[in-house]
Amino acid sequence: DQQVKQNSPSLSVQEGRISILNCDYTNSMFDYFLWYKKYPAEGPTFLISISSIKDKNEDGRFTVFLNKSAKHLSLHIVPSQPGDSAVYFCAASGGKTSYDKVIFGPGTSLSVIP
Amino acid sequence: GAGVSQSPSNKVTEKGKDVELRCDPISGHTALYWYRQSLGQGLEFLIYFQGNSAPDKSGLPSDRFSAERTGGSVSTLTIQRTQQEDSAVYLCASSQTGGLQPQHFGDGTRLSIL
Numbered sequence: 001d002q003q004v005k006q007n008s009p010s011l012s013v014q015e016g017r018i019s020i021l022n023c024d025y026t027n028s029m030f031d032y033f034l035w036y037k038k039y040p041a042e043g044p045t046f047l048i049s050i051s052s053i054k055d056k057n058e059d060g061r062f063t064v065f066l067n068k069s070a071k072h073l074s075l076h077i078v079p080s081q082p083g084d085s086a087v088y089f090c091a092a093s094g095g096k097t098s099y100d101k102v103i104f105g106p107g108t109s110l111s112v113i114p
Numbered sequence: 115g116a117g118v119s120q121s122p123s124n125k126v127t128e129k130g131k132d133v134e135l136r137c138d139p140i141s142g143h144t145a146l147y148w149y150r151q152s153l154g155q156g157l158e159f160l161i162y163f164q165g166n167s168a169p170d171k172s173g174l175p176s177d178r179f180s181a182e183r184t185g186g187s188v189s190t191l192t193i194q195r196t197q198q199e200d201s202a203v204y205l206c207a208s209s210q211t212g213g214l215q216p217q218h219f220g221d222g223t224r225l226s227i228l
Contacts, residue, residue, distance in 0.1 A: 004156075032214060043118070043205055043219025044157070089156060101170065102217070104149075106156035 003027045004092050004105040012111045019077040021108050023090030026071065031094035034102065035064060035075050038087045048075070052094075080112045116140065118220035120206050126226045129198060135191045135223045139208030146183055147209075147217060148191050152202040160204075163189065164212050193225075201227045 005024045013019045023033075031052035036044035050057040050064045050073070057064050063076045077084055090105040119138040127133055139146050148160040159173040163183040174180070178196075183189040193200055203224050207217035 034216065041221065043207070043221050045219065046216035049214075049216070101159060101162065101172075103159070104157040106154075
């Protein structure tokens with residue numbers, strides 16, 4: 001049973017436009033969420049996180065929105081750049097699983113077209 | 115370098131053989147994690163070490179899998195009597211203190227079982 005879902009395996013966006021990557025979770029005990037970015041043949045790198053006490057966190061071109069009632073979060077990238085082309089993993093932790101056992105989604109592959 | 119180092123980067127072996135994968139975490143990081151990423155899948159948690167505490171082995175898929183962390187630093191993941199379904203990229207990550215600290219990943223070991 002997948003506790004963190006990313007229902008879009010891939011997404012294509014024109015350079016300069018907004019990229020919106022979605023993530024849904026099923027465990028209402030999760031209260032800390034992260035996004036990681038992964039290039040081919042490299043390990044994932046941390047991008048941005050959000051605690052459940054907030055509904056938005058912004059870092060430069062990256063903003064994460066959290067809707068607790070819908071158990072949904074999204075990552076917005078604006079403006080999108082070709083270097084943003086990568087696989088993006090949504091991850092969640094907290095509650096009974098503790099903050100150390102981070103559950104990752106299957107990833108969404110983003111292609112930013114020049 | 116200053117990042118998480120994994121070796122070997124690629125490993126091809128015959129079914130039934132034992133393999134050892136190595137992870138050198140970032141110096142001073144007390145938390146160390148192992149994950150597995152099978153083709154088209156997300157990151158699957160395997161095991162977590164924190165300081166001198168007993169490791170969380172709850173993600174290990176079978177008793178053929180084991181891991182050690184010597185001296186609170188280098189870790190080895192051992193897979194005995196490998197099976198074809200063990201073929202995956204094995205990723206190691208470390209974080210400063212665990213918990214809410216972001217994890218820093220190595221580039222992984224791509225394991226192929228013939």
